[in-house]
Amino acid sequence: MKNPENKVAVVTGGNSGIGYATAQKLKSEGATVIITGRSAEKVEQASKELAVRGIVADVSQVSAIEHLVSQVKELYGQIDILFVNAGIFAPAPVGQISEEMFDQQMGINFKGAVFTIEKFLPILKDGASIINLSSVNAYTGMANTAIYAASKAALNSFTRTAATELAPRKIRVNAVNPGPVATPIFGKTGMPEEQLNGFAQAMQNRVPLKRFGEPTEIAKLVAFLASDDAAFITGGEYNIDGGININPGIM
Numbered sequence: 096m097k098n099p100e101n102k103v104a105v106v107t108g109g110n111s112g113i114g115y116a117t118a119q120k121l122k123s124e125g126a127t128v129i130i131t132g133r134s135a136e137k138v139e140q141a142s143k144e145l146a147v148r149g150i151v152a153d154v155s156q157v158s159a160i161e162h163l164v165s166q167v168k169e170l171y172g173q174i175d176i177l178f179v180n181a182g183i184f185a186p187a188p189v190g191q192i193s194e195e196m197f198d199q200q201m202g203i204n205f206k207g208a209v210f211t212i213e214k215f216l217p218i219l220k221d222g223a224s225i226i227n228l229s230s231v232n233a234y235t236g237m238a239n240t241a242i243y244a245a246s247k248a249a250l251n252s253f254t255r256t257a258a259t260e261l262a263p264r265k266i267r268v269n270a271v272n273p274g275p276v277a278t279p280i281f282g283k284t285g286m287p288e289e290q291l292n293g294f295a296q297a298m299q300n301r302v303p304l305k306r307f308g309e310p311t312e313i314a315k316l317v318a319f320l321a322s323d324d325a326a327f328i329t330g331g332e333y334n335i336d337g338g339i340n341i342n343p344g345i346m
């Protein structure tokens with residue numbers, strides 16, 4: 096990243112997993128980093144560990160995002176990097192999709208992402224970089240992921256339009272589509288451990304590189320897209336998935 100010491104980065108959902116690793120990476124490159132999350136306790140702990148500022152904000156509440164933006168504006172004025180990462184994974188088969196589960200998943204993964212960008216726009220510097228954390232699920236028909244996948248497909252669609260519309264301000268908007276990454280997200284589904292292990296094994300078997308990704312690997316791609324080295328990249332989507340999206344199925 097060029098001139099990272101002059102850059103201010105906001106990482107939503109930065110207290111855990113991919114967001115945590117990315118906050119660490121951006122900070123190590125000299126950026127001033129602000130992480131957000133839903134749980135006050137977890138945000139406080141992570142911000143202490145990372146030595147960055149932590150602000151509690153539930154992205155499913157537009158008023159909470161507005162409050163977050165006003166705090167960031169007061170402290171830092173404008174920002175250079177917005178990593179829209181907060182998300183949840185709530186698997187359920189078609190036929191057992193509840194309205195609550197639909198609203199929760201779309202509300203965080205899609206509506207939350209859209210309004211994070213909407214509300215941060217006035218304090219994004221011209222030339223800023225927005226990176227949306229999507230998923231290869233946006234393109235797959237993996238069982239039990241209909242709503243999760245739709246929330247990420249919607250996010251990728253939004254990314255393309257936003258990239259076009261924000262180009263006059265030289266704001267770049269890109270999406271990153273990870274395959275399975277070893278983070279606490281799966282443990283939060285409420286699946287019993289045995290089922291979780293079976294799910295992880297089945298998933299790993301489908302990855303041509305035969306492993307889960309590490310959060311630090313995603314962080315490196317996000318940091319690149321945030322940097323001036325990626326100055327000609329906008330409206331793009333980058334799979335980082337051990338090849339799962341091109342798995343021919345006979346492996």
Ligand code: NAD
Binds near residue numbers: 134
């Ligand atoms: P994680 O559970 O470790 O982290 C998720 C983060 O999002 C946490 O910091 C959590 O506090 C935050 N968050 C959740 N709901 C929130 C809300 N309402 N308001 C504010 N913050 C909220 O999981 P992760 O795997 O690091 O997930 C990060 C992103 O990566 C998500 O968008 C997820 O969909 C995406 N993703 C993960 C994988 C994977 O295999 N782990 C694969 C593809 C995409």
